[in-house]
Amino acid sequence: MAHNAQGNHNGAERRRGVCLVISAPSGAGKSTIANALRASESALKHSVSVTTRQPRPGEKEGVHYHFRTMEDFEHMAANGELLEWATVFGRGYGTPRAPVEAALAAGHDMVFDIDWQGHQQIRHALPDDVVSLFVLPPSLEELERRLRGRASDHPDEIARRMAAARDEISHWREFDHVIINTELDRAITEARSVLTAARLQTRRRTGLLDFVASFGA
Numbered sequence: 001m002a003h004n005a006q007g008n009h010n011g012a013e014r015r016r017g018v019c020l021v022i023s024a025p026s027g028a029g030k031s032t033i034a035n036a037l038r039a040s041e042s043a044l045k046h047s048v049s050v051t052t053r054q055p056r057p058g059e060k061e062g063v064h065y066h067f068r069t070m071e072d073f074e075h076m077a078a079n080g081e082l083l084e085w086a087t088v089f090g091r092g093y094g095t096p097r098a099p100v101e102a103a104l105a106a107g108h109d110m111v112f113d114i115d116w117q118g119h120q121q122i123r124h125a126l127p128d129d130v131v132s133l134f135v136l137p138p139s140l141e142e143l144e145r146r147l148r149g150r151a152s153d154h155p156d157e158i159a160r161r162m163a164a165a166r167d168e169i170s171h172w173r174e175f176d177h178v179i180i181n182t183e184l185d186r187a188i189t190e191a192r193s194v195l196t197a198a199r200l201q202t203r204r205r206t207g208l209l210d211f212v213a214s215f216g217a
């Protein structure tokens with residue numbers, strides 16, 4: 001814990017990082033919200049998932065995803081290299097374990113854009129470190145409009161995502177917080193508040209012990 005000779009807290013506290021898990025039906029806006037959080041905080045790390053799906057135009061290897069064959073993906077899962085993994089829309093998706101463990105130990109916070117199955121597994125694997133957020137669209141009609149407007153997927157893929165939307169949404173109660181993404185700026189502000197509250201909560205467990213001990217309390 002950083003405090004000066006007078007025992008004053010100088011703000012550079014050491015605490016374990018927070019895992020912010022964001023889930024939503026495809027097209028509700030979770031990547032947009034996660035990107036906005038990261039844009040305003042360079043220290044916030046994005047957990048780059050492994051996927052067996054094809055890259056979309058503009059997606060970069062190692063930035064948006066690690067694009068792998070199904071064979072490589074299964075090898076990583078069998079070797080314990082994935083903290084969690086699931087089949088979503090018929091493709092493999094998973095979270096590489098090593099970068100998460102390194103980031104949390106170094107006190108860096110991470111954002112995860114994963115589905116409800118990933119949320120359940122990661123909460124089980126890291127019960128003290130996860131805060132989760134479910135993003136709802138204002139309506140299913142608006143969800144479909146956003147998927148079409150994004151123009152990143154073939155109509156068959158959009159149909160597959162719409163067919164899975166109700167099932168994904170049925171898990172919303174499993175999450176710590178729920179945001180309705182009607183107005184984007186408001187949704188981003190609310191997501192930022194969730195992250196801030198989670199950071200303050202980790203102080204209870206880590207980080208402040210030396211500092212408060214100096215009060216004799």
Ligand SMILES: Nc1nc2c(ncn2[C@@H]2O[C@H](COP(=O)(O)OP(=O)(O)O)[C@@H](O)[C@H]2O)c(=O)[nH]1
Pocket residue numbers: 023024025026027031049050053084085086088093094095113114115117118119161
């Ligand atoms: N369990 C799990 N789900 C993931 C992971 N990465 C992405 N997903 C989920 O897979 C789904 C499809 O993601 P993607 O192909 O990027 O499509 P998009 O959500 O429509 O942009 C979304 O629900 C993601 O949250 C992961 O590492 N693990």
Ligand SMILES: Nc1ncnc2c1ncn2[C@@H]1O[C@H](COP(=O)(O)OP(=O)(O)O)[C@@H](O)[C@H]1O
Pocket residue numbers: 024025026027028029030031032033146147149150181182183184185
């Ligand atoms: N509040 C909002 N109002 C209108 N469009 C939005 C809003 N939030 C996100 N979008 C748009 O909806 C589309 C889907 O958002 P995206 O973040 O890719 O969704 P997800 O990651 O949940 O699949 C994108 O084109 C995005 O710009």
